[in-house]
Amino acid sequence: MxxxxxxxxxxxxxxxxxxxxxxxxxxxxxxxxxxxxxxxxxxxxxxxxxxxxxxxxxxxxxxxxxxxxxxxxxxxxxxxxxxxxxxxxxxxxxxxxxxxxxxxxxxxxxxxxxxxxxxxxxxxxxxxxxxxxxxxxxxxxxxxxxxxxxxxxxxxxxxxxxxxxxxxxxxxxxxxxxxxxxxxxxxxxxxxxxxxxxxxxxxxxxxxGSWSGPALEELEQLEQHNQVFHQPHDGAQVHVGVMYPSAAYRHEDYYAALAAAVVLSGGMGSRLFTEVREKRGLCYAVGVAHQVIGAYGAVQGYLGSTPERAQEALEVMLAELVKLADGITEDELERAKVGLRASLIMQGESTTARAIGCAGDYYHLGRVRSLQEIEENILKLTVDDVVNHARRFKPNDFTIVTIGPKELKVKS
Amino acid sequence: MxxxxxxxxxxxxxxxxxxxxxxxxxxxxxxxxxxxxxxxxxxxxxxxxxxxxxxxxxxxxxxxxxxxxxxxxxxxxxxxxxxxxxxxxxxxxxxxxxxxxxxxxxxxxxxxxxxxxxxxxxxxxxxxxxxxxxxxxxxxxxxxxxxxxxxxxxxxxxxxxxxxxxxxxxxxxxxxxxxxxxxxxxxxxxxxxxxxxxxxxxxxxxxxGSWSGPALEELEQLEQHNQVFHQPHDGAQVHVGVMYPSAAYRHEDYYAALAAAVVLSGGMGSRLFTEVREKRGLCYAVGVAHQVIGAYGAVQGYLGSTPERAQEALEVMLAELVKLADGITEDELERAKVGLRASLIMQGESTTARAIGCAGDYYHLGRVRSLQEIEENILKLTVDDVVNHARRFKPNDFTIVTIGPKELKVKS
CATH class of the missing domain: 3.30.830.10 (Metalloenzyme, LuxS/M16 peptidase-like)
Incomplete structure (x- = not known):
């Protein structure tokens, strides 16, 4: 680096x-x-x-x-x-x-x-x-x-x-x-x-230097509650949004959370792509991404499928999300590390990505991490780090929102 | 450079x-x-x-x-x-x-x-x-x-x-x-x-080195004909696609065509943005881009508007496309050059953009232009170059396709 x-x-x-x-x-x-x-x-x-x-x-x-x-x-x-x-x-x-x-x-x-x-x-x-x-x-x-x-x-x-x-x-x-x-x-x-x-x-x-403005109050952090919601829409597909808690920037699990998202959704061989899209052909588009909104860490997922296949696609997707806590292989972790490191190196070559990275780090952490610090934190991750993270944040229930011609059943 | x-x-x-x-x-x-x-x-x-x-x-x-x-x-x-x-x-x-x-x-x-x-x-x-x-x-x-x-x-x-x-x-x-x-x-x-x-x-x-394969025949280049087509769709908006001829890679007008597209649609102050979106508030999204498909050069445009406003939005858009042949200002050309040059410099810093640029150049031209050659061709453009291009390729009729709840009238 x-x-x-x-x-x-x-x-x-x-x-x-x-x-x-x-x-x-x-x-x-x-x-x-x-x-x-x-x-x-x-x-x-x-x-x-x-x-x-x-x-x-x-x-x-x-x-x-x-x-x-x-x-x-x-x-x-x-x-x-x-x-x-x-x-x-x-x-x-x-x-x-x-x-x-x-x-x-x-x-x-x-x-x-x-x-x-x-x-x-x-x-x-x-x-x-x-x-x-x-x-x-x-x-x-x-x-x-x-x-x-x-x-x-x-x-x-x-x-x-x-x-x-x-x-x-x-x-x-x-x-x-x-x-x-x-x-x-x-x-x-x-x-x-x-x-x-x-x-x-x-x-x-x-x-x-001479710009001045009022003092601002912080918003109170409130607890989030999961819920299931359907909005009827006369379209061709059922679109599903899924969200559940994960680690925010300052959490010790932060890097493990990034790796977990890559294992689930980072490449052609990732779990969601393989299980939902490739093996079963249940949908064209499926994936999750790790998100941070202030002090809230979350995983946000998307699934778009036909009315006929959406129910099964959602069930397979949710099962994969839960199953992460059962373990990952050394190979999966290794691939996730290589993928994250490649993203990091490409970010380091783009002035736009670096400006956004500096701003985001300072906003969330009050300091800017060097790319080397991020790399070291990624490379030292172990299988246990990722699995323990998945257990700590194991989703018991999800927020699930659907738009489309058909409402899906969600087991509680 | x-x-x-x-x-x-x-x-x-x-x-x-x-x-x-x-x-x-x-x-x-x-x-x-x-x-x-x-x-x-x-x-x-x-x-x-x-x-x-x-x-x-x-x-x-x-x-x-x-x-x-x-x-x-x-x-x-x-x-x-x-x-x-x-x-x-x-x-x-x-x-x-x-x-x-x-x-x-x-x-x-x-x-x-x-x-x-x-x-x-x-x-x-x-x-x-x-x-x-x-x-x-x-x-x-x-x-x-x-x-x-x-x-x-x-x-x-x-x-x-x-x-x-x-x-x-x-x-x-x-x-x-x-x-x-x-x-x-x-x-x-x-x-x-x-x-x-x-x-x-x-x-x-x-x-x-040892890969072999069959010889391939080239497709015959045929003349294109403009047409108007509507596809009913029970959506919220009318989506309009517009297309008309422009200069392909080997055409002497190629760089003038790039500048013309920027004058129309390259920034917040560009003509389409100003006339359709800002002054009249007729739509949220409007724009054109220069395209090359083999030996076919074209300008492809998009407009998305409400059923109530789409007719006027389309008329204002088409009028702006035709009006380019009436002239552009020195300032407009200068801004277009600066914008094109900035894109070029950013492309030069991205390995992905350079790989795609090299492949595209070789495919279309049988050689790779240096960024400096492209820059020189952009910087030497005159107002006359762009206006003469706009006259040579002045759209008499357009291919116009609409999807949405309402069909639009197009003057022939």
């Missing part, structure tokens, strides 16, 4: 700059993590953060919508980001020479957006249309729905919003939401790529 | 190795382009290549399905690929140390797959289920449908296959298809990443 140079600088207003200079590349990537998650949306205004995340790009500082977007495009910025449960991310990748100019535009976008009445209406309208389009995308819809049922309120609120709540949203509420939530103390700016750190630090101090 | 070291080696059986050693990375990526496209599927057996592309991984050489997949997973290989109109691609990325071992497995996968009756049935069953799942994914479905209507037969045949034709497919037909099509003379192996070229060349000679 190649040497990394990870730097952290805290501004006096509480904002944190996390940076990984990479001398062998020509690009740079950055991401702002801001405390703007759907869990913090005002009560009964689910979707406010999502509308705001579009609206802040519709004019900022002395730039109207058109001018701002032309300037961003003029820097060759490839944007990414969006609203999750607990934070919003605004990021992008570009030629390294343009990094500081892009960050300068983000001062206005984040700390001085115009939030005009006209653009607010347009953004709300788009959010409603995006909700409509979800109706034709059941796979995306089930992913939101299973999180909503699994996570305690407000952690599982759906980021795209709810129709009647978006309709009740006003420009004033969105302005207030921006003023209440956008605050340096919980903002992380992560950057990775070709830049001089001292130069970047100076620029960020200059751009964001 | 950093210096590249691109090497090409032709084996005596006609197979071509195209390689770009990259010393600053730890990963490697490879892709086999094989003459296995849906256009070459046996008549009335559309989907044969797609089934074969899954089946060759279900046991090869002396390895059964399970053994083969465990070995691939054991190398930490992240696979990608699939069947397109004119070729199949089988690729992956992994830690560079494992590259040669992976390629050795692909000797059996490509030249000695088992193609058993049992696995054939399982793969055909999966292909049928994949077709079912398309019914719940109208956005993916419209993309296949617009190509089918736009491209002359057999170029536009849908890669996932057709239900009744998949049902008629037999193990014997798939075996014959493999024997007829998998041939070294039209196979390209591209690799990018950390390796020694001479070492790689030797290994590829050893692995693939």
């Amino acid at each position: 190649s040497e990394q140079d990870i730097r952290i600088h805290k501004l006096s207003n509480g904002m944190t700059l996390v940076a990984e200079p990479m001398q062998e590349v020509s690009s740079a990537a950055f991401v702002f993590l801001v405390p703007l998650g759907v869990a913090y949306d005002p009560p009964n205004l689910t979707g406010a953060s999502n509308v705001l995340a579009e609206l802040i790009f519709r004019g900022a500082g002395d730039m109207d919508n058109r001018t701002l977007n032309d300037r961003l495009d003029g820097l060759g910025l490839h944007r990414h980001g969006g609203i999750t449960s607990l934070f919003g991310s605004f990021g992008g990748a570009l030629v390294a020479d343009n990094l500081l100019e892009a960050l300068k535009l983000y001062v206005d976008i984040i700390t001085g957006p115009i939030l005009s009445a006209e653009q607010f209406e347009a953004c709300r309208e788009l959010a409603l249309q995006s909700l409509d389009s979800l109706e034709d995308d059941p796979r995306q819809k089930i992913s939101l729905l299973v999180r909503e049922k699994y996570l305690p309120y407000p952690f599982g609120r759906p980021a795209p919003g709810r129709r009647e709540e978006l309709q009740a949203l006003t420009q004033q509420e969105v302005r207030k939401h921006w003023a209440d939530r956008l605050t340096p103390a919980q903002t992380i700016l992560a950057a990775a790529g070709k830049f001089d750190f001292e130069h970047l630090k100076q620029a960020v101090e200059e751009y964001f | 950093s210096e590249q070291d691109i090497r090409i080696h032709k084996l005596s059986n006609g197979m071509t190795l195209v390689a770009e050693p990259m010393q600053e990375v730890s990963s490697a990526a490879f892709v086999f382009l094989v003459p296995l496209g849906v256009a070459y599927d046996p008549p009335n057996l559309t989907g044969a290549s797609n089934v074969l592309a899954e089946l060759i991984f279900r046991g090869a050489g002396d390895m059964d399905n399970r053994t083969l997949n465990d070995r691939l997973d054991g190398l930490g290989l992240h696979r990608h690929g699939g069947i397109t109109s004119l070729f199949g691609s089988f690729g992956g990325a992994l830690v560079a140390d494992n590259l040669l071992e992976a390629l050795k497995l692909y000797v059996d996968i490509i030249t000695g797959p088992i193609l058993s009756a049992e696995q054939f049935e399982a793969c055909r069953e999966l292909a049928l289920q994949s077709l079912d799942s398309l019914e719940d994914d109208p956005r993916q479905k419209i993309s296949l449908l617009v190509r089918e209507k736009y491209l002359p037969y057999p170029f536009g045949r849908p890669a996932p296959g057709r239900r009744e034709e998949l049902q008629a497919l037999t193990q014997q037909e798939v075996r014959k298809h493999w024997a007829d099509r998998l041939t070294p003379a039209q196979t390209i192996l591209a690799a990018a990443g950390k390796f020694d070229f001479e070492h790689l060349k030797q290994a590829v000679e050893e692995y693939f």
Whole structure:
């Protein structure tokens, strides 16, 4: 694993700059993590953060919508980001020479957006249309729905919003939401790529040093309860979302949980692929992924099958998830390690992946793990580590959500 | 743009190795382009290549399905690929140390797959289920449908296959298809990443040097005709696919065509985004992309809107596509150049993107362009180049396909 140079600088207003200079590349990537998650949306205004995340790009500082977007495009910025449960991310990748100019535009976008009445209406309208389009995308819809049922309120609120709540949203509420939530103390700016750190630090101090904002309260962590839910839908397939507890970032089982997910679903020879898809041909798409939402660790799974086969497919899938606690082989663990290590090495070669990795680590852990630290933790895993994890987190019941023409039976 | 070291080696059986050693990375990526496209599927057996592309991984050489997949997973290989109109691609990325071992497995996968009756049935069953799942994914479905209507037969045949034709497919037909099509003379192996070229060349000679196969005939290029088609679908949205001619790789307008697509659809300030999405709020998703299918260049567009707004959205979209021939500004061109250059630099940092780029270039051009050559061609574009291109390829009529609860009117 190649040497990394990870730097952290805290501004006096509480904002944190996390940076990984990479001398062998020509690009740079950055991401702002801001405390703007759907869990913090005002009560009964689910979707406010999502509308705001579009609206802040519709004019900022002395730039109207058109001018701002032309300037961003003029820097060759490839944007990414969006609203999750607990934070919003605004990021992008570009030629390294343009990094500081892009960050300068983000001062206005984040700390001085115009939030005009006209653009607010347009953004709300788009959010409603995006909700409509979800109706034709059941796979995306089930992913939101299973999180909503699994996570305690407000952690599982759906980021795209709810129709009647978006309709009740006003420009004033969105302005207030921006003023209440956008605050340096919980903002992380992560950057990775070709830049001089001292130069970047100076620029960020200059751009964001005078930004101030309110103090924020943390949400109370609540216990989650599993449940089974079906939503009728006149489609061709039954789409199933499954969710159950796993280890979050700070848990000693964290790396064992990653390996467990790979054994279940990491490659062509993984258990779910083999048992559900290949041996029995019960479905085209099946898989699980390890997730962390704040302090909640979870495994989230998906299954899409025909109405005729969905019941058997779900039963085989759940049986495999439970069976992990019976043991895994040395070979399975070895393959999982090699797969995780390969992902790690590829992440290390992408400025975008590194910027996101730095931001996520700092958000969850208050520090940035080197790739070598992650690698060491993966390589030292034993079969017992993974099996003990699977036993500790053995799913007794699952949250199971189905969308489709047929409701499935779930044994309790 | 950093210096590249691109090497090409032709084996005596006609197979071509195209390689770009990259010393600053730890990963490697490879892709086999094989003459296995849906256009070459046996008549009335559309989907044969797609089934074969899954089946060759279900046991090869002396390895059964399970053994083969465990070995691939054991190398930490992240696979990608699939069947397109004119070729199949089988690729992956992994830690560079494992590259040669992976390629050795692909000797059996490509030249000695088992193609058993049992696995054939399982793969055909999966292909049928994949077709079912398309019914719940109208956005993916419209993309296949617009190509089918736009491209002359057999170029536009849908890669996932057709239900009744998949049902008629037999193990014997798939075996014959493999024997007829998998041939070294039209196979390209591209690799990018950390390796020694001479070492790689030797290994590829050893692995693939004795492979032989039949000679293949080229498909006749036919003229394409535009048409309008509607498929009723009881969904929430109207999904529109649009397609019209553009410049293919060897055309002198090729780079102007890329820039034209960026002016229309490359960023937040691009014309389609501004006019259809932002100003009028007519839809959530709209965009176009430049495509090359063999000698056919095309622009393929997508629009998803509500039944109430879809008609106006389509009219505004088509008007913007036609209006490009009226001119673009210097600023628009400048932004397009910066955006294209940024994409290029990011591609240059990804072993997977470089392997795919090398393979695609060699397939279409018989050589590999350096990133610097591409950059120079982009940077020297003038407003006149782009406008003259837009005039030469000014769409008089479009192929327009809609799926949804409402048929749209198209002015002829």
